[in-house]
Amino acid sequence: MVPPSLLTEMRGAAMSLTAAASGLVVFLLSVSVVQGQDEWGVAYTSTEVCAVKGSTVEIRCSYTYPSTWNGSVNTVEKTFWSKQKDGEPVDLTTVSEYAGRVENLCENNICTLRIRNLRESDSAVYWFRLETNRAGGKYSGSPGVTLSVKDLSVQVERKYSNSANLKCQSSCDLPDNDYVWYKNGGNALSGTSSLQVDFNYLDSYSCALKGYEDSLSPSVCVTGRDSNTLTYTEGSICAPKGSSVDISCTYSSNECITSKFWFSPERRHQGQNPSQPEDLSKNSQDAGRVQITDTERGRSTLRISDLRDSDSAQYLFKFKTPSFEWRSDLPGTTLTVTALQVQVIRTTYRQYNTYAELKCHSSCSPAGVSYVWFKNGEKFTTTSISSYKGRIQLTDTISCALEGHEAFSSPIVYAPRIPFLSKPSAEIKEGSSVTLTCSSDANPAATYTWYKRNQNAHFSYFNEGPRLVFRSIQSSDSGQYLCKAENKLGSSTSENISIYVKYAPKPPSVSVRPSAEIEEGSSVTLTCSSDANPAANYTWYKENGNRNVPPLSEGPRLVLSSIQSSDSGQYYCRAENKLGSIRSESISIDVKYSPKLPVTLTCGSDANPAANYTWYKEDEDSPKASGQIFNIIGFRAEHNGSYSCGAQNELGRSNSTFHLSVGTGSSTMTVNIIRTTLGVLILIPVFLLSLWMRKKKALRSTTEAPEPEDIELDSVPEYENDSDTAAQTEDTEEQGDMV
Incomplete structure (x- = not known):
């Protein structure tokens, strides 16, 4: 229990605190309460306190505790105030939001919590707690003290024809004197909680407790107007670029205007909330160019300096009162920057x-x-x-x-400057897409016309537009181009630009000189030509029935300086560059020549059943002919060599080999034959034989041992009767000719 002497002291302290309430703005709403158990106790001066925002409040209590605890001396080591009773209460002096604003004053078991510059967030229940040196020696007094922080407000109590009565009030009980009144934010007037004022257009009033002038009530306006108005001085304004412009409006309200600003919906910046107009005076991008002035009450002017094209927009004024906000969907002033x-x-x-x-x-x-x-x-x-x-x-x-x-000044205007042409830097290939571009510095903008040099070395109209596009360029598009840029002030022509289209050879053409009848021994030239870029390389071929034909020669011309009958046949050329190759059509060469002297070889063998015969020449895989008779027409030196005749039936095979050579002089030809093992008959025309015999006699007169051995045809039994042999050859089923 609390001793009577302590109760008397607390009552006296409460009376003293009440007397000081007008200075500290503390209001005690109930009598002291003492709570205790086993001689532990906390007595609060009041359990409810109401204070004005911005003021200072003191919450006081006294406490008792047992001098001994569990048989040991019990002494107080710590006392503090907290907003938390259960768990581990936190000392308010260590809480950041109270830093510099809270004091805990304790003396003679009486403790006072002082809170300065009260905030609405300070409204709470506060507990006193003491802790002793003994284990379990902790105690928090109940029920604590409830603090309510309230704001001041100005109320219009009565309105007369030309005046009104105002009252500064709060939900807390306030004294009737020691107030300060403010008119339009200035002109401080001392007085009581009430103030009588005359009506004046848009005058505003606020109040505060003396000594706490920083904690003003919200302003209220005292006006005789019954509506809100806003009027723009001009609906539209035209101003030159770089100049300054003033956009003005007048406004009024039946309430106190709490905020006002100019804004432009069309000049909303990235990230700005469309529903929240931006105050132009706070836009950092327009710093130094935008200024807002109120030269007289109820009139606002927006001044924009150094006008830019982007300043062309609609500008609106907005104001707010405690219960009204001017709508922004009404038209404002439209500014057009020239x-x-x-x-x-x-x-x-x-x-x-x-x-x-x-x-x-x-x-x-x-x-x-x-x-x-x-x-x-x-x-x-x-x-x-x-x-x-x-x-x-x-x-x-x-x-x-x-x-x-x-x-x-305006942008300059001028005739087109000399146009610049551009083309692909890479090699231009036939079939590719190619774009030529013409550009010229001009104002007004230029129009473009393309020209191409024609066969008469003059440039003629080709196309229009700044770009000349070949979607699949052809070799025929090669040539020189230029463009002409033109506007209303004049025209200018570019330099020429050359286009070289690379392409594979076109089908070659083949020509023959002389074009008349070709005689053996004459000179004949075949010429191959093909349109190609880069120029084609040429290769000549003669058809021989095989797929893989070896080349004859390279170059655009094939020269046969002394053409022979064996040169007759089909010729063609192939044109080739790095982009491709193509062969020509075949051209036929027919060599005319005088009658040739044939050599007829006949192979005979005694066999039953009758033998089949095949003729071969040394170093050649393919047989030269089949059958008993092998004709060599137009016998020449190229026919020299070893020949063999093979006779074969189903019972076996036999071969006969001989060497045939031809020699020529100024007017004669000789045929030399080495003896063979198989009978071979050689038929030579009579006049050729005569020439051969003369040659033989001439050779005998100059040498004693001729090599190879010459065979006299009349000494060969098989060839004694040429006519009979010839008759026999006519009955032979198979014959072979060698040309």
Whole structure:
């Protein structure tokens, strides 16, 4: 239990605290409460406290504890205030949100919690706790103290015809004096909780407790108006680029306006919430260019300096009151920033001179302005109207500006400069897609026309547009091209550009010289030609019935300097470059020659059943002929060599080999034969035999032992009767000829 003397002390302290309430803004709502158990106890001066936001409050209590605990001396080691009773209470002096604002003052078992600069978040239940040196010696007093932090407000109690009565109040009990009143944010007036004022357009009032002037109540307005209004001075404004513009409005409300600002829905920045208009004065991108002024109450002016094209937009004013917000869907003031542009109305050409009519055009036309014209960057005339007529050169640049705003002239206009042509840097192959591009610096923008050099070395119209596209270019597209850039002020022509299309050889053509009848021993030239880029290489071939024909020679011409009958046949050439190859059609060569002297070889063998015969020449895999008779027509040196005749039936095979050679002199030819084991008959025309015999006698007169041995045909039994032998050969079923 709390001793009577302690109760008397606490009552006295409570009376003292109540007397100081007007200074500390602390209000005690109940009597002291003592809670204790086994001589542990905490007595709060009050269990409920109401204080004004921004003020200072003191919450006080006294405590008792047993001097001994479990047979040992019990002493207090720590006392503190907490917002938490259960668990491990936290000392408020260690909580960051109370840093510098909380004190715990204890003396003679009386402790006071002092909180300065009260916030609404300080509203809570506060507990006192003591801890002793003995285990389990901890105690928190119940039920704690409930603190309520309230704000001040100004209420209009009564309205008269020309005045109103205001009252500064709170949900806490406040004293009736020691208040401070503020009019329109200034003019501090001391007084009581009530204040009588006269009506004045948009006057605002707020109040505070004396000594806590930083904790003002929200302002209220005292006005005789019954509605909210907003009027823009102008619905639209046209201003030159680079100049400054003022956009103004007037506004009023039957309540106190709590906020106001200018904004533009069309100039919303990336990431900005569309439902939250941005105050233009707080936009960092427009820093230094945007200024808002209120030269008189109820009027606001938005000034934008150094106007840009992007400033063209609609501008709106917005204000708020405690119960009203001006809607932003109503139209504001539309600003159009004038962007000048020189328009070419018409041009006339007279004797190498160009006369032009130009106009200084803008999206809107400010009234009462003059126009300044510039040629090649130099001012040359000023006109009161927006048009100009005069002579210009192809190299001139023209611009205009509003007088007084010469630094913000229009873009220059000029005739096209010499166009630049571009083509693919890689090799151009037939069938590929190729684009030629023509570009020229010009204002107004140039139009382009393409020309190609024709067979008369003149350039003729080919196509239009800045790009010339060959989707599948052909060899016929090779040539020289140029483009012409043109606008209303003149034209300019590019340099020539050459296009070389690479392509595989076209089908070759073959020609023969002489084109008349070809006689043996004459000179004949075959020529192959093909259209190709790069130029083709040529290879000549003669058909022989085989798939793999060996080449005869290389080069565009095949020369047969002394053509022989054996050169007769089908010839063709192949044209080739790195892009491909193709062969020509075959051309037939027919060599005319005088009658040839044939050599007939006959092979005979006694066999039953009758033998089959096959003729071979040394070093050749394929047989030369089959049958008993083998004719060699037009016997020449190339026919020299060893021959064999094979006789075969189903019972066996027998071969006979001999060597045949031919020699020529100035007027004779000899045929020499080495003896063979198998009978071979050689039939030679009579006059050839006579020539051969003369040659034989001539050889005998110059040598004693001829090699190889000459055979006299009349000494060979099988050949004694040529006519009979010839008759026999006519009955032979199979014959072979060698040409």
